Amino acid sequence: MKYRARKMGAFALLLALMASMVPGTGVRSGFHAEAKTEKKSADCKTLCGEALKAAGGSSKLKYTSTSAMDFGALTPSTRGKVKNIQYICDDKEAYSLCVMEAKNASGAKSLLKAIQKYKKANCSSDYLSDYSDSERKVFKNAVCGKKKNFVWYVALSPKKKDNNKGQSAIKKKL
Numbered sequence: 001m002k003y004r005a006r007k008m009g010a011f012a013l014l015l016a017l018m019a020s021m022v023p024g025t026g027v028r029s030g031f032h033a034e035a036k037t038e039k040k041s042a043d044c045k046t047l048c049g050e051a052l053k054a055a056g057g058s059s060k061l062k063y064t065s066t067s068a069m070d071f072g073a074l075t076p077s078t079r080g081k082v083k084n085i086q087y088i089c090d091d092k093e094a095y096s097l098c099v100m101e102a103k104n105a106s107g108a109k110s111l112l113k114a115i116q117k118y119k120k121a122n123c124s125s126d127y128l129s130d131y132s133d134s135e136r137k138v139f140k141n142a143v144c145g146k147k148k149n150f151v152w153y154v155a156l157s158p159k160k161k162d163n164n165k166g167q168s169a170i171k172k173k174l
Contacts, residue, residue, distance in 0.1 A: 042173045044086035044099040047150065050173045051097055052088075055166035057156030060095045061088045071098050073118035073153065074111070081107030083149070094135040098153040099170065111151040115144045119153075134158045143167045147174045 044066075052058045065071075065087045068079040072093065083103045089096035098115075102108035119142055122128065128136045137158035144153045145167055154166040 042150075044084045044101055044150075047099045047152070047170045047173055048086045048088060048097055050169040051099070051152070051154055051166035052156070054169035055154065055156040055162045057095060057097075057162065057166070060090045061097070061156075062090055064088045068100070071100075071153075073098075073115045075114060078110055078114045081110055083107075092131065092135065094131055094138050094155070095157075096153065096155050097166070100151045102149045102151060105149060108146050108149045108151050112144065112146040115151065115153050119144060145171070147171055150174055 066085060068074055068082040068085050071085065071087045081102050082100050084101040085098065087096070087098045100111055102111050123140050128139060138155050141158060141160035141163055142153060142155035143160065143163045152167065152170050154163045156166055157163055
């Protein structure tokens, strides 16, 4: 009887080991699933840092905020769709960088539309009359985009090329 129980135990162990070698089953796959979830996704602050390094526009930025209320592109209804935000700007809010994480994919789409509307309204109105020529160019050459649940607005330089470098850095990190 003991021999039979030992043999059955060895057989069960052998089956468990074989099952662990098949992707998506067994003990081994559970371990890999945990390892994948432990990988931390990028956060807004990290993405801002990457964009600043790539675009090189950090010297004029003085204020930082993690409140959706501080970013002028967002309406009260779109603010509710923001999960996390990192907003950095200068005194006049001409030079600015904002990275937001939306609560879900449809929220990210709404946030991107709000930013595009903000950019279009600022570039075609009398709003820019208070700003210097270079600051106007910053507004006009700002870039915005979306990937996964992240949305960004990059206005770090009067040159669109530099702003695109910041955007590329964000995309690469995601």
